Amino acid sequence: MILSTSYFAWYLEHFEMAMIYPFDATYMTPDVSGEPRLKETRLKTEDNEALIVWRAPAAEGQPTLNYFPGNAGGLKDRVERFGDLLDRGYGLTTLAYRGSGGSSGQPNENLLILDAKALALMEKDRPLILYGESLRTAVAIELAAAGIGDALVLEAPFTTLSQLAASQYPDEELDHLLTQRWQSIELIPQVQQPLLVIHGTHDRIVPISMGLEICQGAGSQEKQFVEVNGRGHNGLWTPRVLDALFVFVEAR
Helix, strand or coil, X not given: CCCCCCHHHHHHHHHHHHHHCCCCCCCCCHHHHCCCCCEEEEEECXXXXXXXXXXXXXXXXXXXXXXXXXXXXCHHHHHXXXXXXXXXXXXXXXXXXXXXXXXXXXXXXXXHHHHHHHXXXXXXXXXXXXXEEHHHXXXXXXXXXXXXXXXXXXXXXCCEHHHHHHHHCCCCCCHHHCCCCCEXXXXXXXXXXXXXXXXXXXXXXXXXXXXXXXXXXXXXXXXEEEEECCXXXXXXXXXXXXXXXXXXXXXX
């Protein structure tokens, strides 16, 4: 049965997973990527997949971040970010999703959530800060809503995947074609941990209004919204943002 009404809708109907999870499968070690302070391990999943994990322990008295990258690029493309965090003495644990960066398997919403929970549970150091970037803010929200983590940082979060698709393609009927839902706006009231949201004023991928809605809807008593003037979806780690991030993280 053909449900689509345009070429884009047809493409989404037939290639949804490739569109939502356009992961880079290139494998590269932390050393080769330029950050030897991170060490590679493997996370074995219950369905027998092997996922690449990069980890560095925290300096004494410092927090650890569980970092969930967005869907563009891979771990190797974030070594400068990781270096900024390690320079502060923070611990870091991050995961190459199924089908990316040398990890086996194929991604979907339910499996990515299970993998993220397994990653968080293997990290014993505290305090534990969840950091979600772009599409993977939904993963971080899922974990925080389940009571995992001591604080939550969201970079360019969206409300639901359906609403995000509608904002980008307002003339298309796409909701009925999406099997991946990522309904962060329904879970965010359950988040009680301290919350920091970072969003660019000129974000053309995820409207800043969605970031504001997520922040306002959170159940957190302590929450902060950092608006990055003139920036889009990328390039948000300005000196001002890093200052706000470090103050937030080190207050735990």
